[in-house]
Amino acid sequence: MKEAIVELREVRKSFGEERPVEILHGIDLRIGRGEFVALIGPSGSGKSTLLNQIGLLDRPTSGEISLEGKNITGLDDTEVTRLRGQTLGFIFQFHHLIPALKVAENVMLPAAVLKGGLDAALRPRALELLDAVGLKDTADQYPRELSGGMRQRVAIARALMNAPPLILADEPTGNLDTQSSDRVFELLRRQHTEKETSFLIVTHDDSLAARCDRVIRIVDGSIDADGSPSEVLGD
């Protein structure tokens, strides 16, 4: 069994104070280092909520989360923020690039946050990543000058900047046409193959999930199925 990059034990999440509604019902989950996992389920099933717990963007109501073997329960916001910057990469359905920064500067941003400023020494790495996503020529352009698919590829390069061991992607191809969607998926796959980066991809798209190594299906806040694409999705 591969070493766990992230492990959830009995994680529950409720929203609301007067009449709390539980969204996640005691999730137990383990993702090994280098795994390429799809998280699927109907709308409102709790996929994004689960992703936010794993990504340390939100705190569970109860239960424990370990990231690279470190239990994050009880860490304060500063420690969680630092851990998130060092260990995780994020790709969202919307790119959320900073419009005032050039493309290369957007890519450099996660490293700049860790180093405390945009440093010219970070540029070669940013250009290397932009090259990998086929956008090296756009380094000195602003995000508004790029198409939607190109912006999403910049967001992928940004997520890879700190070479995080785990990348969480929430509907990364949700806003893209088929061609752009395929290209983005191939980029993720290549990063996984070449760098052994772990991926957890939330998607509505069964065909995309079928191209992952493992598929987890969540229904009504509980894991309904967990296995190979053929086991979960059928043939």
Place this chain on the structure above:
Amino acid sequence: MEGRTQSLLILVGVGVGVAAMVFINAIMAGLEVNLLEKTLGAQAHITLTAERSRGQGIFGEEDATYARVSSAESNRSTRFEGWQRLVPRFDDNPVFTAVCPRLVGAAQVRRGAVRSGAVLIGADAHRLNDLTRIRERMVAGSFRLGSGEVLIGDSMSETLQARVGDAIRIGDEQQLVRIAGIFDFGSEGVDGSWVLGSLRSVQTLLDRPGDISEIGLRIDEPFEADNVAATLPEIPQVKIETWTERNGELLVALSSQGASSLMISAFVLLAVAMGIASVLIVSVVQRRGQIGILRAIGTPQAIVRRVFLWQGAMLGLGGAMLGVGLGTLAARGLASVALFDIPVTPALMGSAAGIALGIGLVSAFLPARQAAKMDPARAIQGAG
């Protein structure tokens, strides 16, 4: 682009607010200086006046010869005895920039058939100039107080239809004197009634040889007059009065003017603060996706907070620079048509800039806090 337009608009808004503040404060300062100049231009800051005698010396029983005031039956015969010894004491005190013993009395002036009541003042020319800067106020003739010569104000010259070189008659004896010069203090009370002569000639005109009625003192900072007066020793039969006691209404007017100026500035600054805060709050909402992603990639709350505080400070500072420029231009524009100077001092510019910067930071505090506390997960999802 929308964000830039918003920032530009609020920058202009802050600039207009600061300009209003600079302009109003400059006008108020100009008005205050003008009013004080008109009021104080011819006045002593502290005046020592001989009162009716009870037969006591100025510095007490031991020093009774210094300024014995005779128990005359009328004001006219109230003597300021010992003043010749008192004056050098004030001359030696560096606090006083002018010391002027004067004899003041009421008199009738006449030229031909035209008569006018007058305040006849006799003093040494040099000391009188130190006290009143009258040389700068001369509008005709020359500043000299020779024997048989007087200076009158421009209003009185109009009343008497008299010009420099003309002769007028003064007092019960109808003594003939010649007008050596005409002054203009810009105050009807002074320009319409004062007739200035040498101390000796006025003593003769009022039949009070060797006597004065008061000693006028001037200091560097007029508003310190009460404090300085309080340090003077009590002098029997001598009343010590400051210009503030003589001009209570003016001080009330100045104080009301200052309070109005403060209120207007406060309201303008409040509007500026609310403008900056509202723009930043909208900016936080508009940029929640960016804030979310910054937090997701490990940006600490303190950095996010700093970004918005910095933005507020920049809006304040940028608006201050614009406002100081606009306010200065407006003040100079008005000064060119107004009858008094409207000073935009470096201190006013500096304080306006400082206040605007402070307002920018304070206004940004809540939006900055809101941005820093934003839940990254909900920020990202809400912004999609």
